[in-house]
Amino acid sequence: MRFGILPRSLAGRTILMLLAGFMLVQILGLGVHTVTQVKLARIEQQREIATQDVIIYRHIAATPPAQRAEAMASEPIPSGDSITLSDTPPPPTTTFQLPLPARQIIRASIIGYGIPMQLRPHGLELRGIGHQLRYVISFALPDGAPLMDRSGTPALPTPKGVPPQVPPHIWLTITSPITTPHPWRSPEFGAAFIVMTVLGAIMIFWAVRQLLVPVKTLAQAAERLGRDVANAPDLPETGPEELVTAAIAFNTMASRIRRFVEDRTFMLTAIGHDLRTPITRLKLRAEYMEDDEQRVKMLADLDEMEAMVAATLAFGRDVTNSEAATRIDLPSLLRTILDEAGDGAPDQADSLAYQGPDHLAIKARPLSLKRALVNLVNNALKYGDAARITLIPKDAGMVNITIEDNGPGIPNSHIETVFEPFRRLETSRNRETGGSGLGLSIARNIIRAHGGDILLQNAANGGLKVSVTLPV
Structure with missing residues (x-):
């Protein structure tokens, strides 16, 4: 036995196809919305990281070189972040350059935060670490003073080739983890999807039912016409233009069928009625037949003809019957x-x-x-x-x-x-x-x-x- 995928009714098929199309549009719309939300979440994350890093930089840059080690140790940083001081930024071999849009957003956030002139960095490197998914932001400290340990000696050696009287740049590097936004995991996302789907299904179900009411009405009218041509009511010629046209065509067809049946029945009953007179005359003539056997046979045939005529008249009355x-x-x-x-x-x-x-x-x-x-x-x-x-x-x-x-x-x-x-x-x-x-x-x-x-x-x-x- 073969089972069809589509429902048997026109309403069921229409609802199923509209629901499938609605679900497809719903999924595509939510997909576009999700991509947009992920993009906005990344931009917001980049701005937050730039803001928190520039705050850390201002604090370290404003701290005297001899106290920077203690300042870094006591600096409150978010979980997962790390702070380092070095004579060079992280090498390109272990990092990659961030895409231009990300660099522009982070740079604009750092500049827009408002760093005092005397604390502005002499350099800024914006990079990332691919295998760990981390942002790497490096600031060149403005004073170029080396990092001192607690004994007062430089913690970093002077790079070769740099004259002692020229202070080298000290780079403050802050790494922050890159979190992947998942907006579809939020309860609001699922609730919105369910609510929109349910409301859309209800509207589709109601609209299809309303649109198919005239089809059911037409089917019922055709059924009534097939069962009782004489008394079947006409379809109301109201509603949209297409329905009015269909109703007029159906009523015209019903009228023609009714007239055809009435004409045929009238002709049949008229013939039956007109046959009564010659049958009666034949009966009278048969009574005068001298051959008794032939007379009996003739009268029997005439009685049968009369019974058939009576049945024909009764049939005509029943076909055109309008009893309430x-x-x-x-x-x-x-x-x-x-x-x-x-x-x-x-x-x-x-x-x-x-x-x-x-x-x-x-x-x-x-x-x-x-x-x-x-x-x-x-x-x-x-x-x-x-x-x-x-x-x-x-x-x-x-x-x-x-x-x-x-x-x-x-x-x-x-x-x-x-x-x-x-x-x-x-x-x-x-x-x-x-x-x-x-x-x-x-x-x-x-x-x-x-x-x-x-x-x-x-x-x-x-x-x-x-x-x-x-x-x-």
């Missing part, structure tokens, strides 16, 4: 039909039975529904010598009526063809009963006009089982 629907008690109607059938065939009264609830209200056209059920019960009695009715309430606002008989049943190949007008099964039905072949066709038309349907099935233990489904 009302609430009726279905069990009472079924019991009444069985009682009347028993009165008409006393010898078969014992084969009539009802099983089901005592009361069950449904909305129906009483006369039309009774005519359809009477046809089914009479067929069961005529061809199956029994009519056992079972009424079972079903889910989804439907009820099921089953009518079972003891007859030979119907060949499976003719289960549907028996519903065609004037269709009779010569091998399974007795022609002497006078049937015209319209009973099941009329019954199905009536039941479908009520929003239900009729199905035939051969019972396992013999006989025919008729299932009638009706809405409550």
Whole structure:
């Protein structure tokens, strides 16, 4: 068995595709936002490091050379930072030059902090250490005085080639760890993503449902038209321009179908009505026939023709029936039909039975529904010598009526063809009963006009089982 990824309904597919697109846009937007936040966080980190380093530099530069060792030892520095004094900045072999934007931000922060003229460094190196991810900021002290230990002797040797009277530069190097910003790990990031996703899903779900309401309305109107052409209401011609155009087209189509059915039915009933007069004349002429055997045969044929004409007129009335629907008690109607059938065939009264609830209200056209059920019960009695009715309430606002008989049943190949007008099964039905072949066709038309349907099935233990489904 193959399982589709897409939902079966149009609403489900539309919602799924819109949600997928929304999630993609959401992820891309949050990705761009994250990159921007990481960039801003790095800039802010560079400014903070430059500010804290320039504070340390001002303190060390303002301290007399003889006391700088103690000042460095007591200097409060952030965790992970380190301070060193050397005669040269860190060599390029162990460091790398920071990108230009980073150098510009750090340099601007140092200059913008406001260092007094006498403390301004004679040099500034901005580098980084790749394997440890650290910023390395080196300041050349303005006085060039060597670092003295506590005994007062230089702690750093004088570089070779530098005259003793020219003080060498002393470099204050501060290294600070580079922390990688992770804005997506913050609770606000996840909360914002969840809130936007939920709100977007709710809006998409609501919008799709609203947009597909006209589609459902059109489907329901088409279903009503297919079941009851004569009484199906028109679609309201309101709403957006496209919906109005579709409603007008549907109503025009329904009107044409209704007019076609009415014209065909009117023609059929008119022909049937007009045939009554010649049939009556033929009956009168047959009465004067001298051959008794031929007269009897002629009158039998004319009686059959008259019955067919009467059935045709009844069929036309049922197709164009405009009886109003009302609430009726279905069990009472079924019991009444069985009682009347028993009165008409006393010898078969014992084969009539009802099983089901005592009361069950449904909305129906009483006369039309009774005519359809009477046809089914009479067929069961005529061809199956029994009519056992079972009424079972079903889910989804439907009820099921089953009518079972003891007859030979119907060949499976003719289960549907028996519903065609004037269709009779010569091998399974007795022609002497006078049937015209319209009973099941009329019954199905009536039941479908009520929003239900009729199905035939051969019972396992013999006989025919008729299932009638009706809405409550």
